[in-house]
Amino acid sequence: xxxxxxxxxxxxxxxxxxxxxxxxxxxxxxxxxxxxxxxxxxxxxxxxxxxxxxxxxxxxxxxxxxxxxxxxxxxxxxxxxxxxxxxxxxxxxxxxxxxxxxxxxxxxxxxxxxxxxxxxxxxxxxxxxxxxxxxxxxxxxxxxxxxxxxxxxxxxxxxxxxxxxxxxxxxxxxxxxxxxxxxxxxxxxxxxxxxxxxxxxxxxxxxxxxxxxxxxxxxxxxxxxxxxxxxxxxxxxxxxxxxxxxxxxxxxxxxxxxxxxxxxxxxxxxxxxxxxxxxxxxxxxxxxxxxxxxxxxxxxxxxxxxxxxxxxxxxxxxxxxxxxxxxxxxxxxxxxxxx
Ligand code: FAD
Numbered sequence: 592x593x594x595x596x597x598x599x600x601x602x603x604x605x606x607x608x609x610x611x612x613x614x615x616x617x618x619x620x621x622x623x624x625x626x627x628x629x630x631x632x633x634x635x636x637x638x639x640x641x642x643x644x645x646x647x648x649x650x651x652x653x654x655x656x657x658x659x660x661x662x663x664x665x666x667x668x669x670x671x672x673x674x675x676x677x678x679x680x681x682x683x684x685x686x687x688x689x690x691x692x693x694x695x696x697x698x699x700x701x702x703x704x705x706x707x708x709x710x711x712x713x714x715x716x717x718x719x720x721x722x723x724x725x726x727x728x729x730x731x732x733x734x735x736x737x738x739x740x741x742x743x744x745x746x747x748x749x750x751x752x753x754x755x756x757x758x759x760x761x762x763x764x765x766x767x768x769x770x771x772x773x774x775x776x777x778x779x780x781x782x783x784x785x786x787x788x789x790x791x792x793x794x795x796x797x798x799x800x801x802x803x804x805x806x807x808x809x810x811x812x813x814x815x816x817x818x819x820x821x822x823x824x825x826x827x828x829x830x831x832x833x834x835x836x837x838x839x840x841x842x843x844x845x846x847x848x849x850x851x852x853x854x855x856x857x858x859x860x861x862x863x864x865x866x867x868x869x870x871x872x873x874x875x876x877x878x879x880x881x882x883x884x885x886x887x888x889x890x891x892x893x894x895x896x897x898x899x900x901x902x903x904x905x906x907x908x909x910x911x912x913x914x915x916x917x918x919x920x921x922x923x924x925x926x927x928x929x930x
Contacts, residue, residue: 595623595626595627595628595629595684596628596629596631596653596681596683596684597619597622597623597626597628597629597630597631597683597684597685597687598619598631598632598633598655598683598685598686598687599612599615599616599619599630599631599632599633599651599686599687600612600632600633600674600686600687600688600689600694600697601632601633601634601643601646602688602689602691602693602694604801607643608643608645608646609689609691609752610752610753610757610854611689611691611694611750611752611753612632612646612649612689613645613649613757614750614752614753614754614755614756614757614854615687615688615689615750615755616630616632616646616649616650616651616757617649617650617755617756617757617758618687618716618750618755619631619650619685619687620649620650620760622685622716622717622718623652625717625718625719626684626718628684629652629653630650630651630652630653631651631652631653631654631655631683632646632651632653632654632655633655633657633674633677633686634646634654634655634656634657635657635658635670635673636656636657636658642654642656642766642768647763647764647766648759648760648763649757649758649759649760650759650760650764651764651766652764652765652766652767653766653767653768653769654766654767654768654769655677655681655769655771656768656769656770656771657673657677657770657771657772657773658770658771658772658773666780666782666783666784667693667696667697667700667782668779668780668781668782669775669779669780670693670697671697671700671701671704672773672775672776672779673773673775674686674697674701675701675704675705676773677771677773678701678705678707678745679705680771682745683745684742684745684746685716685723685742685745685746685747685748686698686701686745686746686747686748687716687748687749687750688747688748688749688750689749689750689752690711690712690749690750690751690752691752691799694749695711695749698711698747698748698749699711699747701747702747705744705745706744707744707745707746707747708742708744708746708747709746709747709748710725710727710738710746710747710748710749711727711748711749712727712749712750712751713725713726713727713748713749713750713751714726714727714728714750714751714754714755715727715737716748716750719739721741722739722740722741723738723739723740723741723742723746724737724738724739725737725738725746725748726738751798752796752798752799752854753798753851753852753853753854753875754852756875757854757875792821792825792826792827793821793827793828795827796843796851797827797829797843797844797846797851797853798851798852798853798854800826800827800829800853800855801855801856801857802821802824802825802826802827802855802856802857802858803826803827803828803829803846803853803855803857803858803859803873803876804817804820804821804824804826804827804828804829804858804859804861805817805828805829805830805831805846805858805859805860805861805863805873806828806829806830806831806834806839806840806861806862806863807830807831807833807834807860807861807862807863807864807869808831808833808834808862808863808864809861809862809863809864809883809884809902810834810861810862810902811862812837812839813903814839814840816861816902816903816906816907817830817861817906819906819910820859820861820906820909820910823910823913823914823917824913826857826859827855828840828844829844829845829846829851829853830844830845830846830863831845831846831847831863831866831869832845832847832849832850832868832869835850845872846869846872846873847868847869847870847871847872847873848867848868848869848871848872849868850872851872852871852872852873852875853872853873853875853876854875854876854877855876855877856876856877856878857876857877857878857879857880858873858876858878858879858880859879859880859881859882860873860879860880860881860882860883860890860894861882861902861906862882862883862902863881863883863890864883864885864888864889864890865881865883865888865889865890865891865892865893866889870889870890870893873893874893878895878896879893879894879895879896880894880895880896880897880898881893881894881896881897881898882898882900882902882905882906883897883898883899883902884899884900884901884902885899886899
């Protein structure tokens with residue numbers, strides 16, 4: 592076993608570092624502290640490409656920047672081979688992947704090839720002396736398992752997006768950059784990415800959504816009101832428990848302590864009081880807007896922007912304004928509207 596390096600495989604979403612990478616980095620930083628190790632990031636891309644500053648902000652101390660000399664194809668086969676080479680060469684203590692579509696394909700594939708231990712969809716990673724303590728739930732969240740073991744080989748883990756906190760590091764750290772060129776054999780790529788098709792926000796996992804419109808008991812039976820707003824913004828729909836109890840949204844769309852933890856860039860809470868069981872699942876949203884007719888509703892304590900009033904008047908008004916803005920943006924910038 593080499594040095595105690597905790598590696599994070601950096602994932603990107605629409606050219607930006609995906610939030611799950613920051614969650615993993617924050618966790619890796621804590622673990623590195625416990626184990627007196629180092630927080631490292633694997634970045635696959637061009638050698639002369641810029642390193643996102645955000646990685647350093649979240650505690651990266653060392654970046655392995657890997658370029659494949661003979662393949663620019665961003666395929667799982669190529670990534671798996673690159674990472675396989677890198678792990679063999681540097682023997683990290685742990686490598687973390689997001690339990691995202693690509694992370695969930697990469698992690699077990701690499702572990703199988705190198706005969707490494709692999710635990711998927713973990714919720715907790717801790718270190719006790721030389722031991723690792725990995726927690727995950729199973730049987731549809733009914734049982735919580737703790738794995739306590741002394742790793743003798745690199746441990747491959749996937750981490751569920753939205754389950755761990757992302758916190759910036761205390762101060763700037765010195766950054767070491769290791770550039771690696773990796774040669775990929777011809778014929779290695781068995782799969783080819785033809786094009787990316789953006790997921791239907793109504794169907795993607797709530798934990799992966801960038802925009803969430805959340806409805807609460809205050810919407811009454813009027814699902815259409817939040818659906819119209821969500822369609823216009825390309826947002827996903829979630830909600831509080833009463834909506835699930837009333838059969839208006841499926842349980843997978845419930846936000847909260849017994850539902851999903853979400854980490855969108857924007858969450859709009861419509862007609863939700865802000866009970867702590869709900870807030871526990873949304874307090875990591877980057878920006879929260881709350882609409883509630885009760886000015887004293889607790890949700891306003893957690894919102895960055897609060898609108899006091901009847902949502903049946905406010906949402907149609909917002910929809911009209913957004914439509915006007917969209918048309919204006921489309922006229923000014925062709926189809927490059929930010930909305
Ligand atoms: P309410 O608390 O009834 O709030 C409705 C809000 O809508 C009010 O603030 C009201 O002012 C506003 N409103 C009404 N009409 C309008 C209007 N026309 N315009 C604007 N505003 C309006 N809840 C969850 O959400 N997720 C969980 O995971 C969860 N887990 C739980 C686990 C346990 C063990 C327990 C005991 C409870 C759990 N709950 C959970 C339930 C939680 O305690 C709350 O009851 C629930 O979150 C309340 O949902 P709400 O805010 O939609 O409804």
